[in-house]
Amino acid sequence: MKTQILRTGCALALLAAFGAAQAQVAGTWSVRVGGTHIKPQTRSENLTAPSFPNTKVDVGSASALTGGINYMLTDHWALDLPVGLPFKHSFYGDDAIAGVGKLGETKVVPATLFLQYRFGEANAALRPYVGLGVTYSKFFKNRSTAALSAITGGTPANPTTASIDNKFGLTPQVGLVWNFTDRMFLDVAYYKSFLKTTAHLSSGQSIGMRLNPDVVSVGIGWRF
Structure with missing residues (x-):
């Protein structure tokens, strides 16, 4: 009986060790949930005529x-697909119209597919990584304010509305995975999306924007 128990214990230990070694090997899937913060580094062009300078x-x-x-x-290369709820961004007057306040808002889904390279051994507790992705930013539910109408000639009966071009952009990434159990992990990443788009107003005017946001993402995940 003791021999059988010993054999069973050894077998379970080997299986556990094998499971740990399989932490991030080829063919492994994982999912995570957490939060992401996007901070645009906006460089705006001038609103086209007729408009105030700057x-x-x-x-x-x-x-x-x-x-x-x-x-x-x-064991080192991975495909990563972030998913989540849409982000809601507000637009504000800047430069010559910095005092007018909020001009509108939009929702955006930045769909990105990353190719990542993970450093270290497959069963390492800490694995830093770098990635490069392609992002497609889809803007929708654009809303404008009375302030936008006021500076573009709109009226309460015929307010100025806006639409924003959907665009592709490159997104480099750096991150770190901490495997705190055989299955569970913490994923922290920073990436930079290079994105330029244009907003078109119902008044016939338009304005180009280089957004280039800084992005920080944190998630708790499960590997299977």
């Missing part, structure tokens, strides 16, 4: 509940 805009930060799906192609 009429520009700034874009506010936004946070949302997010997560992600990851697949290990090899």
